[in-house]
Amino acid sequence: MSQVSAVPVAGAPSVPTIPFGQLAPWALFFGLLGTLVLFFVSTDQGAVSLLAGTAIHEWVHDGRHLLGYPCH
Amino acid sequence: MTARAFLIRGLIAGLVAGIATFFVAYSVGEPHVETAIALEESGTAAEEAPTDASHDHGDEAAGGHSHTHSHSHGDEGEDTEVSRDSQRTWGLLTGSLAVGLALGGIVALVAAGTIGRMGRLQPGQSTALITLLGFVAFALVPFLKYPANPPAVGSGDTIGDRTALYFGFVVVSVLTVVAATYVALRLRNRLGTYGGVVAGAAGYLAVMVVAGQLFATVNEVGDFPADTLWFFRRASLFTLATMWGVIGVVLTGLVGRLYAAQTERAQRRALAASL
Numbered sequence: 001m002s003q004v005s006a007v008p009v010a011g012a013p014s015v016p017t018i019p020f021g022q023l024a025p026w027a028l029f030f031g032l033l034g035t036l037v038l039f040f041v042s043t044d045q046g047a048v049s050l051l052a053g054t055a056i057h058e059w060v061h062d063g064r065h066l067l068g069y070p071c072h
Numbered sequence: 073m074t075a076r077a078f079l080i081r082g083l084i085a086g087l088v089a090g091i092a093t094f095f096v097a098y099s100v101g102e103p104h105v106e107t108a109i110a111l112e113e114s115g116t117a118a119e120e121a122p123t124d125a126s127h128d129h130g131d132e133a134a135g136g137h138s139h140t141h142s143h144s145h146g147d148e149g150e151d152t153e154v155s156r157d158s159q160r161t162w163g164l165l166t167g168s169l170a171v172g173l174a175l176g177g178i179v180a181l182v183a184a185g186t187i188g189r190m191g192r193l194q195p196g197q198s199t200a201l202i203t204l205l206g207f208v209a210f211a212l213v214p215f216l217k218y219p220a221n222p223p224a225v226g227s228g229d230t231i232g233d234r235t236a237l238y239f240g241f242v243v244v245s246v247l248t249v250v251a252a253t254y255v256a257l258r259l260r261n262r263l264g265t266y267g268g269v270v271a272g273a274a275g276y277l278a279v280m281v282v283a284g285q286l287f288a289t290v291n292e293v294g295d296f297p298a299d300t301l302w303f304f305r306r307a308s309l310f311t312l313a314t315m316w317g318v319i320g321v322v323l324t325g326l327v328g329r330l331y332a333a334q335t336e337r338a339q340r341r342a343l344a345a346s347l
Contacts (some may be wrong), residue, residue, distance in 0.1 A: 014188070015187060015188040015192075015193075015194060015195060015331075016073050016187065016188055016334075017187060017188035017189055018073060018074065018075060018078075018184050018185065018187065018188075020185065022074070022075060023075045023181065023184055023185050026075035026076070026079060026181055026184075027075075027181050027185070030079060030177050030178065030181055031178060031181070033174075033177075034173075034174035034175070034177050034178045035174075037170050037171070037173070037174040038171060038174050038175075040170070041167045041170050041171050041174075042171075043235055043239075046231050046235060047231045047232045047234075047235035047236070048235070053153075054153060055153055055154070058153050058154035058159065058163070059154050059158070059159070059162075059163045059166060059167075060163055060164075060166060060167035060170075061154070061159050061163060062097070062101075062102065062105055062159050062160050062163055062164040062167070063097070063163065063164050063166070063167020063168055063171070064167065065105060065220065065221070065222060065223060065308075066097045066101040066102075066105070066164070066220065066307065066308050066311045067097075067167065067168075067171060067220075067308070067311060067312065067315070068211070068214070068215050068218075068219070068220035068308050068311075068312060069220075069238070070218070070221075070226065070231060070234040070235045070238050071221070071223075071226065071231075072223075072226060072228045072231055
């Protein structure tokens, strides 16, 4: 029995993988974009400011507190 | 099963998670944010009154205390640009959606890289495991070391240190969970799944306990009411759990369906070829 289930059944392929080379550009692009978005919600105009002013900090203020990021 | 298919599904999961997170944060968290701001304003007012009477206005403005505290909370402070009504509705929704989409996409791409590479786990199963590990490493463990603070807790003067400590701890936690998962998968070949998982989990735990001892403690609670602090922190944890839980549930479901559809196509092709 165990031998039977260990042999891949025709038409039921083993779990496919995505080659890292194919994944890399997506991971790089979205990794940077996602990190930037997280930065603007969590940190910008607090400890570090990429954009001047306090508008972003003010606008996402409650989210920053409730999502657990350090805020003023 | 492509990176693009995973990213799209991650963004969908993130969108749903962001909306759910907003509703949880708004209904569970906002009452305690309001309480904290009310306390902050009454406290600031009480502190300001004697300052006003005994010092000149230039001193007060230069002191920075009232400035750092009142700028965020929609009272008549000079820096206020966003009303409290906007902060707790559209502002909170913006933050929740942005974080949901960013986390959903990142989690999906990590899950895309791990399918077929985590023992015998099916794509849906490895995706669920990746989301769980993400919640533990990126949200839960950092929360245990540096819990969320309501408005009025935390001095504006230490925001730099607190931010560096928080994100430093997050980076250590995420790198450690990646390493521990890799080690667990390698050890699985020699020790079996049970041994590999126990070794990986114990390794992560050991490193984070040591890191937790080494990283400086932040305690700026002062005489802030303990009940409001606890309610706020519990609400914050619910908010984070909603974010990650919904990402995990939706993304696991979508990836499972994607894999089932692909498997069915492959089976049909194999059947057609055999006829």
